[in-house]
Amino acid sequence: MTPTALLALLAEVERGEMTPDAAAARLVTLPFEDLGHTRVDHHRSLRSGLPEVVYAAGKTPAQTASIFASLAADGVDVLATRADAVTADAVLAQHPEASYNSLARTISLRQSVRELLGHVAVVCAGTSDLPVAEEAAVTAETFGAQVTRLYDVGVAGLHRLLAVRQDLAAADVVIVCAGMEGALPSVVGGLVGVPVIAVPTSVGYGASFGGATALLGMLNSCSPNVTVVNIDNGFGAGYSGVLIARGSAGTGRSASDGAR
Incomplete structure (x- = not known):
């Protein structure tokens, strides 16, 4: 959940376009979502301005893919580091729009639309x-x-x-x-x-x-x-x-x- 997305959600409630109960349902995974093997920190963008990043080394491809999907569903930009080709295949099967850099061993997904800053x-x-x-x-x-x-x-x-x-x-x-x-x-x-x-x-x-x-x-x-x-x-x-x-x-x- 990014600050922009949260403000947009609150604005919808203020305008009467969304009920408080519906907004609460959207926020149910804040501050984190328990996937069983991982507690994904959806609150980090609100605290620090950047979302949580997935360290793929030591995780199974399925675990990395599920964490990646949880973050992607939140609408933030998603990054997984130290990912091998097998892990990348598991993530890209769910998110073909993501990019795998085999040299950097990173899987990245840009979802925000904004001008470059810095x-x-x-x-x-x-x-x-x-x-x-x-x-x-x-x-x-x-x-x-x-x-x-x-x-x-x-x-x-x-x-x-x-x-x-x-x-x-x-x-x-x-x-x-x-x-x-x-x-x-x-x-x-x-x-x-x-x-x-x-x-x-x-x-x-x-x-x-x-x-x-x-x-x-x-x-x-x-x-x-x-x-x-x-x-x-x-x-x-x-x-x-x-x-x-x-x-x-x-x-x-x-x-x-x-x-x-």
Whole structure:
């Protein structure tokens, strides 16, 4: 239940187009719906502005499909993350209008009609970081942000990053995904005057320790506008990026170029 949908429902009651009992029946699943295996939080959009998201890993395809259907029936935009192809088939059988991104392992369904609000740039150091970057990008797109993808611009070839500097300057928030030593967010942070969300990825050889090296490097960034999410957490970065972009839409600026 979105704030817009709730207000429309109350307006129908006020105009006499719907009885209070009928409205109450529509709200019967608030604040949550018990599916037996899951209690779906239909109240989250009203509390935080974005609906609950389905983490598909560890759930059966049938469980994910039923949760997805419950959220879809509420009229909100729906996102499932870490979904394999079998799970995607189960969801798409019920919702053929949904989209499966096999690289990001996401299933998304846009149901709201609204103008894009806020601009999120998603940057990744190398092609191996694409699954995490795409998870962030799809998350931001699903929840209504304009997304610019800037991929394979790692610090080993700094000219590649400088070539997209104007694209970075246009964003309200920048998400940077990198493995190995995790240096890219610090460099990006020095180029832009907006929040940078760093995402360490589990990409690299033995001493990368599954992304721990990148994580520690990002936590110790000398760029004060850099904040860090968990290893491989593209979803968390995309979700937070949407909230930041919504609050600062139109104010993105480059540290050296000034206001746009």
